Amino acid sequence: MSVRERITLKQGAGGRAMRALIGEVFVEGLAAPVAPGDVGLADLDDGAAVRIGDRWLVATTDAHVVHPRFFPGGDIGRLAVAGTVNDLAMMGVTDAVMLTLAVVIEEGFPRADLERVAASIRATCAEAGVRIMTGDTKVMGKGEVDGLVLTTTGVGLTDRVVTDRGLVAGDRILVTGTMGDHGLAVLAARGNLALDVELVSDVAPLNGLVRVALDAGGDAITAMKDPTRGGLASALHEMADKAGVAVMLDEAAVPIRPDVRAVGELLGIDPLHVANEGKVVMGVRADRAEAVLAAVRAHPLGRDAALIGTVVAEPPGRVVVDTGFGRRLLVEPEGEPLPRIC
C-alpha cells in the first residue's frame, strides 16, 4: 500500500492537504447541488444554509478530540460547545435553536473525568445561551477509541447568511483578539516542554461578540471565519482563495500576547500557524471598519481586536505579510507542528 493510500496527520491539519482530501473523497460523491444563496458541502464553509421562507436554516457539525483533555483555559467539553456555537456564529447565527451531543467513550475512562466534562459542557451552554436537546452515547472497547470523542451539531436560523467567501478588494481585515493562544497553550500543556510560563487557551463561545459586530457592521461585514486549525494563516488563505483576492497583512498590527510570541519563538512555531478557539477573522468594508472595531473592542471577548490588513486584488489566493522591514508570503502550515491540538 503506497503512502497515498494511507491517511496522514497532515490531511487533518486544516490546510491545503485537508481541503484536498475532503474534496477528493467526500465532496466528489456527496455534494448535492444547492439553490442560489444556499451554502452546501461543496462550499466547505463553517456550516450549511438552506433558505426556508424568508430566513435561512443553518446547521453545522464537529467532532472533537484534544490532548490533553483538560488544559489551561478549558477542556474538551468547552471546546465542543464553543466550537459548534462559533461555527454557527460564523454563518451569522447568534442564537442557536439547539445543539446535539454524541459521546464516544473508551472502556476504562474515569467517570469523574466524564462528569467534569459534562459540567463544563453545561457551563459553556449557559454562557452561550444554548441548549443541548438530544444526544447519543456509545462505549467502545479498550483501544478501539482514544479516550473520549465528542461530536456536536448545532442548528439555528438567521435573516442573513455570512459566508467565508465574500471578501472584496478594499475590505479591511479585522481579528477580534490575540492570535495563537489556544494552539500554543495546548502544545505547552503537553507537559514535556518544561516551560515556566502557563499559556491559557482562548476557547470561548463567540455568538455574543459576533452579534455585536453584526449589529455595528450589518452588510459591511463581508466574510467571517474562525481561525481554528491551521490558525490565521489557513483562515486567510481559504478566504482569499474562495474570493479570488489577496490579503496584505500588516505584521506589526497582528495582536499576539508576548508570552505566546516568546514560546512560539522558542519552539519555532509561528503563532499564526496554530489554532484559536475564541477569535474571529472578518472582512469589513473600509468605511465601516473603525465602527465595527470600536463595537468589538467594547465587548469583553474583543478587547484586543485590531485591523490587521487589507484585501487587494492581486495576486489571487495569496497572503502577503508586510513585516515592516520588507514583504514576504505567509504560507499555510503543512501539517500540525505536533499531534492533534483541537
Added chain:
Amino acid sequence: MSDPATSEMRFRDPARAKALGARLAELVAAAGRPISVMHVCGSHEQAIARYGLRAAFPRGLDVTMGPGCPVCVTDLPEIDEAVALARAGVRVATYGDMLKVPGTAMSLADAQAEGARIDVVYSVAQAVELARATRDPIVFFASGFETTAVATAAVLVSDPPPNFTVLSAHKYIPPVMEIVAEMPGAKVEGFLAAGHAATITGSAIFDAFAAQHRRPVVVAGFEPLDVLAGLVALVELVVAGEARAVNCYPRCVTAEGNKVAQALLWRVFQPIGGRWRGIAHVPSGNLRLRDEFAHVDARRRFDIDVASLWQMAPPALVEHCVCGDIMAGIAAPRDCSLFGRACTPDTPVGACMVSSEGTCRIWHQYGGVPDLVQLGARPDAARAP
C-alpha cells in the same frame, strides 16, 4: 540594558530599517551597475526570509546564499559512513537535521525505518549522557561549522565514557570562501560573513582573505538591522573598491576571536582537505580528529563498510537536483525543477531541503518566492495603508 525585550526592539526597528534600505538603494543607484554579494550562513538567510528583506532590496542588488549550511555540505560518503555504522547495528546519535540528508543510497531516516537505532540529540552533551546511560557503543555523528565543532572538542577533552566516539563531519568555513570567490563564473564581489562563527575565529581572519581575493568581507549579526547594516557596509566597500574586512558585529565579535575556543578547536581537530557536497574539494575544509584522539574517533574504532552502500542504486530524482549549484551561489531554488514539487521538507531530494539552514528549506518555509517578483505583485501598489 540586559532586558531582552528592549534589545529586541533596538535590532527590530522598522524605521531604522527603512533608512538603511534607502541607503542601500542610493549606493546601488550611484554605482550604476548590478552588484552581487554573498552571505555564507543559513541564519542570515533565515533573517532575510523571515523579515521579507529580499522583496525590499533594491533592484540591482543580488544577495545570494553560498555554502552556509553545514548539514547541506556534508558529503555523500560522510552520510554513507553514518548509515553503514547504523546498519551494522551501532547506535548513532545525531542532530535532527542530519536524519533525512540523503546519502548515496539512503539517509539515516531510511536506515531507521529498516530498524537501525538512531538517537536524535540537541547537543553533543546529550549524546554523552546517552552513552553514560548505556553500555551500547554510541557514535555521535557530528556536523556543524567551527562554532559547533568547539562544543564537540570541549566534550572530547573532558573524559567522555569509553563507549562514546565521534564521527566528525565538522567543516571549517574560511577555506570554502576562497573556493567560491575563485569559482569560474562567480560574480560575487563581496562576502557577508557569519557573526556567530566569527565569535570563535575573530574578524581579523578575513583580512588576508580580503586582500588576496580582492573582495571585501563584512562580519554581520542576525537581527534584521544587523543584516541591513552589514549589507550597507559591504556595498559601500564594493563601490569604493576597498578589499578589506570590517566587523559590523562588535557587540559579539572581536578581531582576534575567542582564543580559548580556538586553542580547544585546534587541539582536538586538524583541518584536512575533502569534498563539500555539490561544491568542490575544499583544502583544509574538513575538521577531523587528531591522532591523540584516535580512541574517540569512530573512523578508527570501527570498520566502516561504506562500499556495500555504493552497490545500491541512488534514488532516480537525484540527477535533477541542483543543490550543488545552489550552495555555490550559482543557482537559486527557483532554478530547480524539483523545488516545491517533487522536493519538499516531507520528501526532500537534496540536502538543501532538509536542514533548517538550507536555502531551499528556508525559501519553502516562506512561500518559495522571497522577492515576490514572480507573483506579479506590484510591490508599492500592494502595500497596506
